[in-house]
Amino acid sequence: MDVSPDHPRYKSLVIREKMSELSDQGIVARTGLIAHGRGEAFDYLLGEKTTPAAQKAEAAIAAFLLEAERPVITMNGNASALCAAELLALAAEVGAQVEVNLFHWSRERVEKLVSYLESFTDLPILGREQDAVLEGIASDRARCCQTGIYAADVVLIPLEDGDRAEALRAAGKKVLAIDLNPLSRTAQAANATAVDEITRAVPQIRQAVKELQNDQPRRKKLLADFDNQANLAESVQYIIENLTAQQ
Numbered sequence: 001m002d003v004s005p006d007h008p009r010y011k012s013l014v015i016r017e018k019m020s021e022l023s024d025q026g027i028v029a030r031t032g033l034i035a036h037g038r039g040e041a042f043d044y045l046l047g048e049k050t051t052p053a054a055q056k057a058e059a060a061i062a063a064f065l066l067e068a069e070r071p072v073i074t075m076n077g078n079a080s081a082l083c084a085a086e087l088l089a090l091a092a093e094v095g096a097q098v099e100v101n102l103f104h105w106s107r108e109r110v111e112k113l114v115s116y117l118e119s120f121t122d123l124p125i126l127g128r129e130q131d132a133v134l135e136g137i138a139s140d141r142a143r144c145c146q147t148g149i150y151a152a153d154v155v156l157i158p159l160e161d162g163d164r165a166e167a168l169r170a171a172g173k174k175v176l177a178i179d180l181n182p183l184s185r186t187a188q189a190a191n192a193t194a195v196d197e198i199t200r201a202v203p204q205i206r207q208a209v210k211e212l213q214n215d216q217p218r219r220k221k222l223l224a225d226f227d228n229q230a231n232l233a234e235s236v237q238y239i240i241e242n243l244t245a246q247q
């Protein structure tokens with residue numbers, strides 16, 4: 001479908017077209033389109049901009065990644081479709097491994113995702129050889145890589161489902177989320193959640209990485225001061241105030 005650049009929701013329509021095409025190719029799960037719609041709805045409520053709370057969480061995420069010994073960024077269909085190049089650049093900047101980890105798992109789909117990401121980068125993409133199992137998830141989704149997610153101390157899970165976020169926490173890992181829904185189980189389970197649209201959040205995290213990479217005392221202070229529950233409450237309050245101002 002041709003979308004006119006004059007359309008007031010041009011960007012959103014172009015992204016929807018891309019998601020739809022990548023769904024036809026099996027990169028995005030069909031229900032990934034529904035998840036995208038839920039994200040768009042929350043983004044409306046947030047005024048489609050990065051809030052002060054999100055900015056704080058993005059700085060905390062950058063600090064967690066820089067302090068990590070074995071950071072991993074997990075990639076699913078939606079995150080890959082929306083933000084592959086930026087997430088891979090972030091991985092390179094913080095020395096994180098990248099692992100494909102799917103909710104709608106099939107060997108064929110993992111292969112598609114790994115190949116898709118390899119077309120953007122020379123970084124190794126984990127996921128083809130899943131040789132470990134994450135406790136607490138009773139399905140194929142528990143599969144992961146021994147040298148990747150299984151051994152990670154810090155895991156960034158953009159647009160994740162709640163079960164895995166909780167299982168990663170239970171396994172003792174620091175969990176970092178990007179999720180527009182401040183009420184989701186993922187947002188609530190994480191150590192730091194950026195309640196922001198992924199294509200805005202990742203460039204902000206990369207910028208914070210630049211600012212924090214040579215400043216360990218500031219990183220430590222940021223992490224000591226960061227409280228995810230309070231930050232999520234700030235996002236909910238922002239939505240309330242944004243809606244009240246519209247009346």
Ligand code: PTJ
Pocket residue numbers: 027028029031032033035036037038039040042076077078082101102103104105159160161162178179180181184196197198199
């Ligand atoms: O590719 P797969 O098989 O791993 O499946 C990926 C999806 C996203 C379908 C799967 O993980 C899933 O069902 O996730 P949920 O439980 O729907 O959660 C996705 C969360 O991401 C929801 O809370 C959405 O509000 C949020 N979200 C959607 N789009 C965006 C977003 N958050 C930030 N930016 C977005 N663009």
